[in-house]
Amino acid sequence: MSMMGQSISIGELARRADCKPETVRYYERIGLLRDATRTGGGQRRYGDDAVRRLTFIRHARDFGFSVESVRELLAMSDQPDMPCQEVDAIATHHLKKVESRLQRLSALREELQRMVTQCAGGKVESCRIIEVISDHQLCITEKSHGGAHDLG
Amino acid sequence: MSMMGQSISIGELARRADCKPETVRYYERIGLLRDATRTGGGQRRYGDDAVRRLTFIRHARDFGFSVESVRELLAMSDQPDMPCQEVDAIATHHLKKVESRLQRLSALREELQRMVTQCAGGKVESCRIIEVISDHQLCITEKSHGGAHDLG
DNA sequence: CTTGAAGCTGTAGTTGCTACAAGGTTTACA
DNA sequence: TGTAAACCTTGTAGCAACTACAGCTTCAAG
Numbered sequence: 330m331s332m333m334g335q336s337i338s339i340g341e342l343a344r345r346a347d348c349k350p351e352t353v354r355y356y357e358r359i360g361l362l363r364d365a366t367r368t369g370g371g372q373r374r375y376g377d378d379a380v381r382r383l384t385f386i387r388h389a390r391d392f393g394f395s396v397e398s399v400r401e402l403l404a405m406s407d408q409p410d411m412p413c414q415e416v417d418a419i420a421t422h423h424l425k426k427v428e429s430r431l432q433r434l435s436a437l438r439e440e441l442q443r444m445v446t447q448c449a450g451g452k453v454e455s456c457r458i459i460e461v462i463s464d465h466q467l468c469i470t471e472k473s474h475g476g477a478h479d480l481g
Numbered sequence: 482m483s484m485m486g487q488s489i490s491i492g493e494l495a496r497r498a499d500c501k502p503e504t505v506r507y508y509e510r511i512g513l514l515r516d517a518t519r520t521g522g523g524q525r526r527y528g529d530d531a532v533r534r535l536t537f538i539r540h541a542r543d544f545g546f547s548v549e550s551v552r553e554l555l556a557m558s559d560q561p562d563m564p565c566q567e568v569d570a571i572a573t574h575h576l577k578k579v580e581s582r583l584q585r586l587s588a589l590r591e592e593l594q595r596m597v598t599q600c601a602g603g604k605v606e607s608c609r610i611i612e613v614i615s616d617h618q619l620c621i622t623e624k625s626h627g628g629a630h631d632l633g
Numbered sequence: 634c635t636t637g638a639a640g641c642t643g644t645a646g647t648t649g650c651t652a653c654a655a656g657g658t659t660t661a662c663a
Numbered sequence: 664t665g666t667a668a669a670c671c672t673t674g675t676a677g678c679a680a681c682t683a684c685a686g687c688t689t690c691a692a693g
Contacts (some may be wrong), residue, residue: 338690340639350640351682359680370689372640381615389614391625393589396680402614409606417600420610424593427586434583437545441576448569454561458572462541462554463533473543490659492670502671503651511649522658524671548649 335366337375346383353383361386361400394423433475440468487518489527498535505535513538513552546575585627592620 339350353373356362362382365373385406389399398419405416440461447457461467491502498505505525508514514534517525537558541551550571557568592613599609613619 338639339641349682352680354641355681368689370640372689384617385615388617390680391627392593392614393626402611405605406611406615409604411605413600413603413605413608413610416605416608416610417597417602420593420597420600424590424597427590427593431583431586431590434579434586438576438579438583441544441572441579445569445572445576448565448572450569451565452561453557453563453565453568456565456568458565458568459554459558462544463537463558465536465540474545475543490670501651504649506673507650520658520671522671524658542649 335374335376337377337380339365339373339375342375342379342383345380346387348383348387356383356386359396361396361403392423393427394419398423430475436470437474440470440474443469487526487528489529489532491517491525491527494527494531494535497532498539500535500539508535508538511548513548513555544575545579546571550575582627588622589626592622592626595621 337345339353343350343353353362357364362379365375365379368374382403385403386399389402390396394402401419402416405411405413444458444461449455449457453459489497491505495502495505505514509516514531517527517531520526534555537555538551541554542548546554553571554568557563557565596610596613601607601609605611
C-alpha cells in the first residue's frame, strides 16, 4: 500500500516505466491496464501498483513476449497460488522461437557477409550483391532465409 | 526478349516467384512493379522480364531488405553502368543491422534460458520467470533486450 | 490570474502484406 | 455453343504494437 494513493499522472507513470503516455492509454484500451481513476477534470491518476504492473508489461515486451503472452503472464502473476507450469510453458515456447530466429538470422548474416566481401566494387553490372539477389542458386542456404523482419 | 511476349497471368507469375497474386498487385500499387499490360477484359498479363523482376524483389525481401531498400536496389540494378558503391552501402548497412539484432537476440536467449532452467516448477508466487520479468535487476544484461519483435 | 506544460478523445499512419466481398473474364470440356 | 470451374478484377479492412497528430481542456506554478 502506498502512502499517497492515486497521485501519479500518466506522464509520470510513463516516465517511471520508460514508455510514453500514448502507450499507457493504448494498454488501457486493450485491457492490459485497468481503467485509471480520474480527477474531476477527467485526467488519469495512478498509484504505485500501476507502476509495478506497467513495469512488468514493459519488461515482458522487452523480452519479446507478445501482448497476448503478456496478458497471460499478467493473469498468472495475479494468481500467486497457482502452479507455474503455464508460465514455464510460455517462456519455453518463447525461448524456442528465439532460438529458431537466431539460427535463421545467423545463416542470413553468413550470406550477407559473403555478398559484401565478394563485391569487388566495380560496376553494378558485375556486382556480386546484385547477382546473388538476382539468382538464388548463388546462395549457400538453399531454402529461404526466413525473411528477417524489421531490419532496415 | 521472350518469344511469347505478354502471356503470363498474375497467378502464374505469382507461382513462379513463389508468392501470391495479392502480393503482386500490392507491389504494383506501391510502384515496385510497373503497371502490367491488360487483356481486353482487363486482366493483367506479364512477360519474362516481370518474372525476373519479381523474383529479385522476393529474394531481396527474403534477405530481409525493406521495401524501400528493395526499391533502391532495383533502381540501381536498372543502371548497370553505374558504380556499385551504393549497392554495397545498402548491403553493408543491412549486414550491420542483422549483426546487432543477432547480438541482442543471443543475449535474450541467455536470459530466457536462465529464467527457464531456474524455474523450479512450484507456485507462481515463487516462479523465477515471473520474478525476472518483474524485476529487471535480476537480469544479467543491464540494458534493454531490444524488444525482439514478432516472436510469439 | 495567467501562462505554459501536460492531458483528453478520436482518428489515421506505420510495415508488408493478407483476406475478404461482390462481381467480371477465361478456359476447358461436352 | 453452352456452361461451369477456375481464375481474375477493384476496393476495403485487418494484422501487431504502437506512434502521431489535431483540436480542445485541465492543471500547476508563479
